Amino acid sequence: MTSELIAGDAAADDRPAVIPAESVIRRDAIGRAAEAVVIPLGALIVSLLLFGVFVAFAGINPLDLYSAMVLGSFGSWFSVQNTLTLASPLVLTALCTALPAQAGLMVIGGEGAFVIGGLAAIAVGLPLSTAAPPALVQLGMAIAGMAAGGAWIAFAGALRHWRGVNETISTLLLTYIGIAVLNHMVEGVMRDPASLNKPATHALPNADMIGNIPGMDVHMGLIYGLIFCVIAYILFFHTTFGFAARMVGGNPRAARLAGLAVGRIVMIVTTLAGAAGGLAGMVEVAAVQGRASATLAAGYGYTGILVAFIARQNPLAVIPVAILFGGINASGGLLQRRLDLPDASVLVLQGIIFVVILASETLFGRFKIFRPKEN
Amino acid sequence: MSQSIGALSDHLPLPSEGALAVETYGIGKRFGDLIALANASVKIAAGSVHALLGENGAGKSTLVKCIMGYYRPDDGSVMVDGHEVAITTPRHAHALGLGMVYQHFTLVPHMTVLENMVMARADVPPVINWREERKRFDEFLATMPFTVPLDAPVSTLAAGEKQKAEILKQLYLKSRFLILDEPTSVLTPNEADEILGMIRDMAHAGRITVLIITHKFREVMAFADEVSVLRRGKLVGGGAVAGLTPDAMARMMVGDQEIRGMDGRKASAAGAVCLEMRNLEVDDDEGYKAVDGVSLAVRAGEIVGIAGVSGNGQSELVQVLGGQREATAGEMRVHGEPYHARRSEMLRHKVSMLPEEPLRNACVGRMSVADNMAFRRFDQPPYASGPWLHHGAFRRAARELIARYRVKTSSPDAPIATLSGGNVQRAVLARELSGDVDVLVAANPVFGLDFAAVADIHAQIMAARNRGAAVLLVSEDLDELLELADRIVVIFNGKLVYEAPTHQADLTEIGRRMAGH
Incomplete structure (x- = not known):
């Protein structure tokens, strides 16, 4: 460098005014909301296109596929009811993953809470049914299912907080234990001797079963799920407890710095999550199967994980996503009959959606259209 | 060096020894809408020590990364010894003899210095002849003005020795143009002077050329020959250091930006004891004792500064005060009552925390x-x-x-x-200072911030003190402590080893205590 002095740049400092204008704030909020809807929707469309490519290799016209899927899921009153019925357990099992995720825990043991909840519900429901009116039987079963499921997942939460055990692993392994307990009970002390080649418990009397939503062929369990979602949403986004839980979820160090009792919050959230999974199991027993058997472990808990992720762990968003997945599952039968695709091909679609949605997470903040110009 | 590198030197007629001259000509770099660097021309003469000054985000690291091949500049060119070269990768930069010592150490902590040196070679053979390697390195060391213990694991070295080892590594790799990124941020003042002095002597002997990225004017004045000042991606000034004053450089760095002045220190008799630690002991993540029997009282209306080289228990101490870690022994008291950093206690006693790395420690990013x-x-x-x-x-x-x-x-x-x-x-x-504050604990509150932010934050801390808060300020920056603290204590190995009112504090003594003497 030459030794003469270069004069300092005299340009006035253009540090912008720091108070963002009202209009900017509003555009910012709209942009954020639009982004949260457009990106998952785009991912969904990409997934359907990929699935179309997949079936094209099986020699099927993707357009036939899409029309069959629409028909099978939402094409008639019958298929809509079928979709809603299949969505009902997913609403609750998705909460079993979504609620802990708000508090920073990755719980994938909804299946375990589901079977344990169902087992506890029938264990309480059968003796109650001889003594109490149906409403009380159902209440008792719901409380038992939620308590058992809640304790199941809370146990993983306690292991995590006080023993540093990874909750993802522990809930996964607890699911195996839960299914084993279920099989042990229905093949042992709780077995109905009349169930010969398919061991099951005694059946709940028809009068004590959860009925349908008036005017629909969809059981009331769907309403339980919707209520649980709304309450969870209010709890997490409109109460001080939910705020604290989201602080713990976003950064436990910051939560501790604010003096929050992290352990207590983790226990409450995991209990709630397990209760949702347990309630789903109770509904499956008390509204669909009428008894507990090995078929309780049908994978609703696992599909719930997908639903929670696609809903970006938001309890309200869980509702439409669960219905979407209910629709995908409902269309499986029609794909088999119409297009001769294996029933399980909808699982391929579910897998594609899951991967594409996870990948699309990286797109948030990348599109300028969602961001107002800073002025 | 490997064959590909030999080939490179073939078509670039560079001398293979001695200091390199490096010049950037009109370098520009954009990231999307952001202009990180515009038309930056800096000429660094062979055998000189050149300082690159600028606030955070002024474009210093962008410029350096363009030289080192991490970024491709959008405009302009880099010239090495008068030849224009398109430096495409860091490997290419190394082959040309350009080397960089990063702010944070890049040596493998549990390997020895010798192992680190051999590992850093571009052409490590599949079977290493250690006797041969040691001989080669010994020969190399004999030509160097300083040395480091070869067989000690790097983790056992003091910060100054690690810094020396990093510099030796670059010289061993035959770097003839050396970029030092804030080289003294982890050193005690004595270590910094020693290392910079040796670097300057090597440069003046014509063996290397040095570019130092720094924000410490003292080091620029004492060790650099020339300086370039960047602001908002533009070169705004510079020249021979001999013709400049720190004030002139500060004005170039900051521009006409208004800097919030600091309220003066209000003279007042120190009040009652607000925050007290008694024989506090804390373990670190590995279960070793990080804080070892610290007892300290902070009175209302005073700032007590804790000086020390990082890693001597400061973080653990602050974490305990902030409720992020449990003490293993001893107790904390606020306003005379036992204190466990619970939410109700923080609220009642009006305790505020400014931890280091705020995004990591005090915020939920999403x-x-x-x-x-x-x-x-x-x-x-x-x-x-x-x-x-x-x-x-x-x-x-x-x-x-x-x-x-x-x-x-x-x-x-x-x-x-x-x-x-x-x-x-x-x-x-x-968040932490807008309400009433009785106790404030701040840890490296201005680390990595620009001028205006530093002045703002210092003013806020002083204002809190003047309003009667008891302030505990933990900092690795001695200048910050000297400016703000009423009383300075030194922490070494988890123990408080020195205490004095700031106006009576002896800088040499503090430096020695920080280094554990």
Whole structure:
């Protein structure tokens, strides 16, 4: 460098005014909301296109596929009811993953809470049914299912907080234990001797079963799920407890710095999550199967994980996503009959959606259209 | 060096020894809309020590990364010894004899110095002949003005020795143009002087050329020959250091930006003891004792500064005070009552915390600026009544704090992780200092921030003291402590080893205690 002095740049400092204008704030909020809807929707469309490519290799016209899927899921009153019925357990099992995720825990043991909840519900429901009116039987079963499921997942939460055990692993392994307990009970002390080649418990009397939503062929369990979602949403986004839980979820160090009792919050959230999974199991027993058997472990808990992720762990968003997945599952039968695709091909679609949605997470903040110009 | 590198030197007629001259000509670099660097021309003469000054975000690292081949400049060119070269990769830069010592150490801690040196070679053979390697390195060391213990694991070395080892590594790799990125930020003042002195002597002997990135004027004045000042991606001044004063350089760095002045230190008799630690002992993550029997009392209206080289228990001490870690023995008291950093106690005693790395320690990155600003009081009116949140109150309070503390954000609803470091720190400051404060614990509160932010934050801390808060300030920057603290203590190996009122403090003594003598 030459030794003469270069004069300092005299340009006035253009540090912008720091108070963002009202209009900017509003555009910012709209942009954020639009982004949260457009990106998952785009991912969904990409997934359907990929699935179309997949079936094209099986020699099927993707357009036939899409029309069959629409028909099978939402094409008639019958298929809509079928979709809603299949969505009902997913609403609750998705909460079993979504609620802990708000508090920073990755719980994938909804299946375990589901079977344990169902087992506890029938264990309480059968003796109650001889003594109490149906409403009380159902209440008792719901409380038992939620308590058992809640304790199941809370146990993983306690292991995590006080023993540093990874909750993802522990809930996964607890699911195996839960299914084993279920099989042990229905093949042992709780077995109905009349169930010969398919061991099951005694059946709940028809009068004590959860009925349908008036005017629909969809059981009331769907309403339980919707209520649980709304309450969870209010709890997490409109109460001080939910705020604290989201602080713990976003950064436990910051939560501790604010003096929050992290352990207590983790226990409450995991209990709630397990209760949702347990309630789903109770509904499956008390509204669909009428008894507990090995078929309780049908994978609703696992599909719930997908639903929670696609809903970006938001309890309200869980509702439409669960219905979407209910629709995908409902269309499986029609794909088999119409297009001769294996029933399980909808699982391929579910897998594609899951991967594409996870990948699309990286797109948030990348599109300028969602961001107002800073002025 | 490997064959590909030999080939490179073939078509570049560079001398294979001695200092390299490097010149950038009109370098420009854009990232999207952001102009990181525009038309930057810097000429670094062979055998000189050149300082690169600038605030955070002024473009210093962008310029250096263009030289080192991490970025391809959009405009302009780099010339090495008068030849224009397109440096495409860091490997290419090394082959040309350009080397960089990073701010944070890049040696493998549990390997020995010799192992680290051999590993860094571009052409490590599949079977290493250690006797041969040692002989080669010994021969190399004999030509160097300083040495390091070869067989000690790097983790056992003091910070100054690690820094020397990093520099030796670059010289061993035959770097003839050396970039040092804030080389003294982890050193005691004595270590810094020693290392910079040796580097300067090597440069003046014509063996290397040195480019130092720094913000410490003292080091520029004492060790650099020439200086270039960047502001907002532009070269705004520079020249021979002999013709410049620190004031002139500061003006170039900051421009006409208004810097908030600091209230003077209000003279007052120190009040009652507010914050007290008694024989506090704390373990680190590995279960080793990091804080070893610290007893310290901070009175209302005074700032007590804890000096020390990083890693001597400061972080653990601050974490215990902030409730992020449990003490294993001893007790804390605030206003004479036992204190466990619970939320109710923090609220009752008006305790505020400014931890280091605020985004990591004090914020939830994906939550909004407004939410983050409410962490202390979200369960109190007006933010909440009973269990119910009032989102409107969050936003109103945030808007007021954003204006008062000059936080630059697109919206109170933006996730706080989208803000720059200085603005995150201002947001935390707004949260922690906007209410009444009786006790304030601050740890490296201005680390990595620009001039204006530093002045702001120092002024806020001093103002809190003048309002009667008891302030515990933990810092690795001695100048910061000398400026702010009423009393200075030194921590070494988890123990307090020195204490003096700041106006009687002996700088040499503090430096020696920090180094454990």
